[in-house]
Amino acid sequence: MGDIGKRKEDHIHIALTKQVAMNRTTGFDDVELIHRALPEVDFARISLETTFLSHPLSAPVLISSMTGGTDQGREINRHLAEAARERGLAMAVGSQRVMLEQPWTRSSFTVVREVAPEIVLFGNLGAVQLNYGMGIHAVREAIGAIRADGLFLHLNPLQEAIQPEGNTDFLGLLDKIHAVAAQLPVPVLIKEVGCGIDPDIAEALVRCNVQGIDVSGAGGTSWAQIEGMRAQDASRQRLATVFANWGINTARSLVLCRARLPKLPLIASGGIRNGLDAAKALALGADLIGIAHPLLEAATHSTEEVIAVLDQFLLELKVAMFLTGAGSLADLRDQRRRMVADHDPAPDHMGIISPD
């Protein structure tokens, strides 16, 4: 196994066995949906159906990028893909750089299409690699291998700053992202990996032909902590501790990006830990919610276990919709105007509004 394969294995092992959650909240705790004692909704008829980038989905959920590149990654991806297929959800694979540099790891990604030919599927590469020799040919190869419906380019400056082998030249990336987005046959989306995206950057990305953004905000998995646990030297370990909780929280990043870009396909991930968090994110304007870490352990075991975790999330989401009188996602989004934020996650954009 090469260096990248070893790194992927470390990431999964650490994420499974150590405390890697940030020691701060996503901001959703401060958001309160208004309870409706008379919901005027038949629970059995609540619909979670939606479309994302013109693709129909049974529920507004993305299984977020996690892995590939190792035998264990192949099994995880297979279980996640089968669960996505069974529940009609979207999925993204983990970074495919390993597949480009070590072609023998390809099947850990292509397995996803073998078991789930019809799911809405996204590829994943680090945007910074565009500054380290990754050209359009390689990007095409990554999306072609899994017949991806779109490509996530991830932005992970904190992670790269802590990794001993990190790639930290982020100069001039916007133009390169623009060039990739202009040349690919599928939409390019941008995601963070747990530190959030601010609205100025979101706007600049949209001007560069980016078709969607996953804010992947702070409050969930801490990549600083994961890299800190891999670090051998005291300086990097300390760096990881100092920046363990760095970032824009998920609720704030979502609200600010939605206010600036009302029509942008927007995904909320980073610390979505139950269906109530999901309901709040959707009410605040997310088109989809993304889940990574809560599915990881189940995905090391079986497809059935992944489905069980997802079903619980979906049940909780439906109960939140029931209790707010929302029979559909469109109704849930209407909740925004009736929300009370005790401690407003984004005071300029999310006024405190009382029930009508």
Ligand SMILES: Cc1cc2nc3c(=O)[nH]c(=O)nc-3n(C[C@H](O)[C@H](O)[C@H](O)COP(=O)(O)O)c2cc1C
């Ligand atoms: C084990 C693990 C591996 C991940 N690998 C990737 C990756 O390869 N590419 C990427 O863009 N994000 C990756 N992520 C980040 C997630 O996609 C997501 O943005 C982040 O973990 C926040 O979601 P969460 O709090 O639900 O975990 C990974 C997350 C985990 C937990």
